[in-house]
Amino acid sequence: MGALTAVAVLFGAFFVLLFTGVPISVSLGIASFVTALAFLPWDDSTYIIGQQMNVGIESFSLLAVPLFIFAGNVMNTGGIARRLVDLALVAVGRVPGALAHTNVLANMLFGALSGSAVAAAAAIGSTLHERQRKAGYDPAFGAAINIASAPTGLLIPPTTAAIVYSTVAGGVSVSALFMAGYVPGILMGLVIMVIAFAFTRREKYPKVDRVTAAEAFRVLLGAIPGLLLIVVVVGGIVLGVFTATEGAAVAVLYTLVLSLAYRSMSWTALKDVVTRTVVATGIVMFLIAASAGMSWVMAYTGIPTAITQALLSVADSPVVVLVLMLILLLVVGTFMDITPAILIFTPILLPIAEEVGMDPVQFGMVLILAMCIGTMTPPVGSVLFVGTGVSGVSIEQVVPKLLPYFVGLVLLLIAVTFIPALSLGLPGMMGLLD
Structure with a gap:
């Protein structure tokens, strides 16, 4: 009865507050x-919730989040997006509907570098829209x-979504x-390309002019420094050269040096990048702190155990349980962004x-992929709003195409x-699984 009361109070209060703005x-x-007040005195509730919120963000690994956010903002401003678009165009330019496939490939590359679906949608979308x-x-x-391809960067590393999930999952x-994110992320891009190919071929969208070998080499040479970021950061983390947080610091230093080398980062632009990073970090960290308080309340009242027992008692088959879980995640993704969804539903x-x-x-990949889909669906899809904004079209026009x-x-x-x-094969081959 205690867990049932806790579920009613916790989620009832949460959704009432959420839907009132x-x-x-x-x-x-x-x-x-x-x-907490329903089970503990005022003083205990105040002290424990405050303590848990502080403990929730008192983690060295979480320092990677603001650092990766900063690196992503630098890349979004520092001219890297344009070079990745040029590289993607050279790679798929002879395919019918080349600009559509360029959009997908560029989002995969930029998303992998920045770890942000919103940054990818804004940078790549604004670069390719006029073309x-x-x-x-x-x-x-x-x-x-x-919009459909921008979230690939939430799966392809380095990605803050995986870092947040790792922190919550423990x-x-x-x-x-x-x-684990490489195969699902690449498959996500390929699925979008296959579907896009069918439409571009039907509409007879053009290829692009063939480029010379010298031009292709020049484009590749310009993009290689940006692509090396993936090798340096992900390779260093996987090989144990540095932790995820140290890798994020390396990413910041690397992107700053690269932007200065490209001469595309002014002091005014850098100030704007720092401001946007501080604002985004404050939002994410407060969200993590608040979710830590919620996680403690759920653990104290036995909510996860009660929900597990209830679901398993309704459905004996693991297949049915997993299908119900997927339906829940897809519904959640339509009204909740990826970070709060990971923080709330992982426990x-x-x-x-x-x-x-x-x-x-594997569950982490399932959760992140489901939330990737949620970012492109109304009513709260962050990538959906950014993608329509940079393209100058309405949501009503885009949704049928999506x-x-x-x-x-x-x-x-x-x-x-x-x-x-699909998710465990690569980390298993590298001996990264317990």
Whole structure:
């Protein structure tokens, strides 16, 4: 009865606050405090919730989050996006609908470097929008391609989503999560390309002019310094040369030096980058602190255990349990951004996933991929809003164009859920799994 009461109070208060316009982090904090009051005296509730919020952000590994955010902002401003677009255009320029495939490949490359779907959608979308318009592309189609492919960077490392999940899940290796994200992230890009190919061929969207070998070499040479960031950061983390936090610091230094070498970062632009990083870090860290209070309340009242037992009592089959979990995650993704979703639902759903035999690393990939899909769906899809904004089209125009990609990515999500090798094969080969 205690757990049932806690569920009603905690989630009832949270959703009431959320739907009345209170920010997610504040809603989490208030709902956690109110639930604690239902079981503990005022003084104990105040002290414990405050203590847990402090403990939640008192982690060396979480320093990687603001550092990667800063590195992503530097890349978004420092001219790296344009060079990656040029490289992607050389790679797929002879394919029908070349600019659509360029958008996907550039988002995969830039997202992998920045770790931010929103930054990728803004940088790559704004770079390619005018080119696509001049080539006769439907603006809504171009926006849909950009929106669907921008979240690939949340899977392809280095990514802050994996770092946040590792912190919440406890004991899950960041290196294993980074390696686990490559195959699902690349498959996500390929699924989008296959669907886009069908539409571009039907609409007879053009190829681009063939470039000379010398021009292709020049483009590759310009993009290599940016691409080396992945090798340096991810390679260093996986090989144990440095931790994820130290790797993030290396990424910051590398991107700053690269931007200065490109002569594309002024002092005014750097000041703006620092300001945006501080604001974003404050939002994320307060969110993590508030979710730590909620995690303690759930653990104290036995909510995860009660939900696990209830779900397993309703469905005996692991397949049914996993399908119900996927439906829940897809619904959650439509109204919640990736970071709060990871913070709130990892403590609830991870025990269920482990109970039916799913590895925590695989569950992390399933959770992140499901939230990737959520970023492109209304009503709260952050990438959806950014993608429509940079393309100058309405959400009503874009959503119908997004439906084929949504279906394809849901099928990919099912595959990643029921084929462990897609996420566990690479980290297993490298000896990163326990």
